[in-house]
Every structure is written in structure tokens, then in C-alpha cells.
Amino acid sequence: MSRRVFRLTFTPVAAAVAMAGMAVTPAGASGGAEGVPALDHVFVIVGENTQLSQLNMGNAPYLLGTLMPASAWLTNYFATTHYSEANYVAMTSGQFTRCEQKDGLAASCHQNVGNLFQDLALAGDTFTTWSESMPAPCFLVNAGGDATGNHYAAKHNPQLFFDSVEGDTLGGSWLDNGSSQGGAFCRATNIPAGSASVPNDMSVFNDALAGAPGAPPISDFNLVVPDECEDAHDNCKPAGNPITQFDDFLAREVPLIQNYINGHGGLLIVTFDEGITSSPVRAVKFGNGGNVAFAAWGPQVHPAVYPGGPFTHYSFLRTLQDGFGLIPPTFSYLGGAGNPATMPINQIWS
Numbered sequence: 001m002s003r004r005v006f007r008l009t010f011t012p013v014a015a016a017v018a019m020a021g022m023a024v025t026p027a028g029a030s031g032g033a034e035g036v037p038a039l040d041h042v043f044v045i046v047g048e049n050t051q052l053s054q055l056n057m058g059n060a061p062y063l064l065g066t067l068m069p070a071s072a073w074l075t076n077y078f079a080t081t082h083y084s085e086a087n088y089v090a091m092t093s094g095q096f097t098r099c100e101q102k103d104g105l106a107a108s109c110h111q112n113v114g115n116l117f118q119d120l121a122l123a124g125d126t127f128t129t130w131s132e133s134m135p136a137p138c139f140l141v142n143a144g145g146d147a148t149g150n151h152y153a154a155k156h157n158p159q160l161f162f163d164s165v166e167g168d169t170l171g172g173s174w175l176d177n178g179s180s181q182g183g184a185f186c187r188a189t190n191i192p193a194g195s196a197s198v199p200n201d202m203s204v205f206n207d208a209l210a211g212a213p214g215a216p217p218i219s220d221f222n223l224v225v226p227d228e229c230e231d232a233h234d235n236c237k238p239a240g241n242p243i244t245q246f247d248d249f250l251a252r253e254v255p256l257i258q259n260y261i262n263g264h265g266g267l268l269i270v271t272f273d274e275g276i277t278s279s280p281v282r283a284v285k286f287g288n289g290g291n292v293a294f295a296a297w298g299p300q301v302h303p304a305v306y307p308g309g310p311f312t313h314y315s316f317l318r319t320l321q322d323g324f325g326l327i328p329p330t331f332s333y334l335g336g337a338g339n340p341a342t343m344p345i346n347q348i349w350s
Helices: 061-070 084-093 116-122 184-189 203-210 242-264 313-323
Strands: 005-007 042-047 072-074 095-097 127-131 190-192 221-225 267-272 294-297 304-306
Touching (some): 042 242, 061 294, 084 313, 242 294
Parallel strands (some): 042 267, 072 304, 127 190
Antiparallel strands (some): 005 095, 072 294
16 A cells, blocks of 8 residues: 655754743653743543534533633644544654555554654653553554444554554564554553443543552553544434533543642643545645644643644644653654744743
């Protein structure tokens, strides 16, 4: 299958400016550049297929009525392209392939490219992907279904598509062991958020947030992936509205994350993989993924509505690179200083 890659031309960042005197820097955090403070205990929740203009108080009362007023809310934030898989890969590696744009299987679309997970591990930072309804760690294929409330979609799990963090060891080659699971390194860092036999179960993740005995630890970077009945992708019973189902997920999980952040420091980001704006199948033009919501919450954030930008998923990646001190990047991504589609999100901080 074709591996045509869509990426922006890389230009090294001219300078990494250390931030001094930033309020509430998390304990143990290192990094900070380009106006982004040092980050730690970052939680990212990604919803599905929702344009910013589709959100209203009827279908998203928690997101708009509770989280938005307490957050930095970007109104000029865009997904990278269509469809889902390409956006998740773009958010974590600054590029995507035609295979990934078509939501191909991990076995067909995996790449030996640099990525955020790899860079975090090489820098000594921890990461965990918490996937709701995933039947086993680092599960490479879809499982469950809407009728049983446990529809896991592998295309929403970007770690699976990178050889360096899917194999047996960091930096290893992509592993196809015939068991529908990735290698040992991936199985340790890409785990079910709860039981796949219980509808919409996040109990493992919730226990981790509460520090329950025997629960996995919370990492420096945490990608929280709802199943397709809770991420606004599918129309599952009983709610009957995909956006409302995601809003209900946020109303249940966000207060638990906020409680953890209040005790440990950290940052919560809620966004969507793509909107509903139509675009050509191989679209790479900036903005073709649609205008989507982006909320950032935490003690380092100044809550307000921010109309600046435009920002993209590449801006998101660059912001995390800056916050974790991963500049200069170890992989080609984003374009240089002044590229409006790839500038870090640096206006929102206290």
C-alpha cells in the first residue's frame, strides 16, 4: 500500500526560551519554551467528528456550561485533515500517510518515524495511553460493538502506528506476533482504562487517579481515549445523541482528573480529532479537518475565550514539545517560526 507522507517542511526552532516565574509549575516538571511553561501530568481527551459550531447547551451542557468558563477556550483551532486515524497520528508525530488517512490497519500503516511518545520516553518522561473498552493492552484491531457499549477502535490509538513504541523495546521494530497485541513496551504503556466486558468502563483509570492500591500510576503524559459509544463517534443507546454521550463522559471523568490536578499539578486538554467540514480524500491544506473545540484547564492556564491563531493539531504537538522540554525536536515536524498553522499555543498561560 502506498506510504505517501503528508508533512510540513521542517525548520529548526531558532531558540528555546526558558520560562521563569511561571505560576504553579508542577513539581518535578522540566522544560518550557516559546512562551509555554514546563508541563507535567498532562491529560488529553479527544472526542470525535464534531465541528465547533455543532456544540450547544442542549447537546454539550457540561463542556459549554462547566468546563468552558473555567478553561482557555480556543475558537480558531483546526483539525489537520480527514479522517480520524490521520489526525491522531498527526497530533503525535507531525505527519501522516495516505494509508493512515484512509483509516488503515496498524499492520498496514505503521511507520518508523519519530513521535511524541518516543521523545517523552527518551527524555525520561512517562506516558500512558488509557483506552476505554480495549480488551487487552496494546490491542491492534477493533473489538466490541455499539450494542454492548464497548466499541474499541484501534484507529483512535496512535501509539499502535509507530514502530518505536509498539514493539518489544523502545526504538524496536514494529512487532507482528500474531496475537493481536503489540510488544512488551507497548503493553506496559498502552493499557485498558477499564474492563472490556463492562459497558463504558473507566474503572482502572479512575482508580489510578484516586491512587487506589494496586492501580497503575498516572504518567507525565496521559492520552485518554473513550470508546466509540462515548467519544461522539457512534449513536449508542441510551443517550441517542453522540455529542451528548461524549459530554456525559466528560461530566463523569473530568472532575476526577481535576481533583488529581488540584493535588498534583497538571494540565487537561479536551479537543476533537476532526470536524465535519468536507474536504478531498487526500486533503492536506490547512483547515481542511474542520474548526473544532479546544479547551485547556489547569492551574497554569488563564481562563478566557481566545480568538487568536489560527492553531492546528500541529500547534498542539509543538506546545507539548515545548512544555516537556523536547526542543529541538528529534523528528521532523511542524515548519519553522512564523508558520501560522504550527505556532505553539502560548497565549493562554497565567
